[in-house]
Amino acid sequence: MASLSLGGLNVSARRKSVQSRNAAVERRNLITVCRFSVKTLIDRSCFETIDDSSPEFNNFAAILEQILSHRLKGQITWFGYESPRSFWDYIRVACCKVSHNCICSIENMENVSSSRAKGRAWIRVALMEKHLSEYISAALRDFKTTRRFYEDGAIVLGEEANMLAGMLLGLNAIDFSFCLKGEGLDGNFPAVIDYTPYLKFTQSSDSISSDEEELRTLGSSGSESSTPENIGPPFIMDENSWYNKCRRVEQKYRLTLEQKGYLEELVRLRETQLAESVSQNKLLLQRIEDMDLAHKMEKEQLEYIIVELQDQL
Structure with a gap:
């Protein structure tokens, strides 16, 4: 019995270590690819205007959406069931104290109904206002609200959150131009990150x-006779x-x-x-x-x- 209990403890401890390792790798991957996407946006802005048709922006928006949705708690209903939430539910509460914020404007938008679409509209409006880093910093400072919306191990609750607010500061140097009635605000489909531009x-x-x-070995084995004429390829x-x-x-x-x-x-x-x-x-x-x-x-x-x-x- 003692050996069985010790074996169960070892299995549970191993499972916890694997889960913590996977969570750490997931956080590190999202933060790293976010830094790459910010850099590509800054580089692309030197040659053309960034709008909804830019693949660099679409990828950045998908990355930021997944970061803000990482380990987001669901909402408990009256019947005890857990319904999914969008990161807009967190931003709407945590950023309400930001001076001259756009929360009310996005809430009153006629063509944006779902919570996910409102979050995507907020990302675009905050980028055009050059206040995205300010919004994120204000939300992260409200630690009580952040703790209420996110589970342990979330990016916004870890050390990576400070890195996120710092790297988004560079986007204030870009002039964005978005249409808030486009297909990018469709809240029926989740955002998908394209990792291929950052793989090298x-x-x-x-x-x-x-x-x-x-x-050389294949060439020498394939030739029937070794002559001085076969010396050329190694030099090439x-x-x-x-x-x-x-x-x-x-x-x-x-x-x-x-x-x-x-x-x-x-x-x-x-x-x-x-x-x-x-x-x-x-x-x-x-x-x-x-x-x-x-x-x-x-x-x-x-x-x-x-x-x-x-x-x-």
């Missing part, structure tokens, strides 16, 4: 050399390997250059936010000083009145 296989130099050796393969190495170095350089431009834009936006915060801090300090001065004057007047009343008595 780079063959190592050791693997390339092994391929060359295999080709060496040239191809050098060409492949140069291509890889060029691709790494372009990737580094793109990342540098993205980070520079992110730093510029951060500096703008910092300057705005400093100015707001100065205004608050000035208000505090004015309130202290008014308080002191009011206190002096009250003390003077008290002294006069004491003299009269």
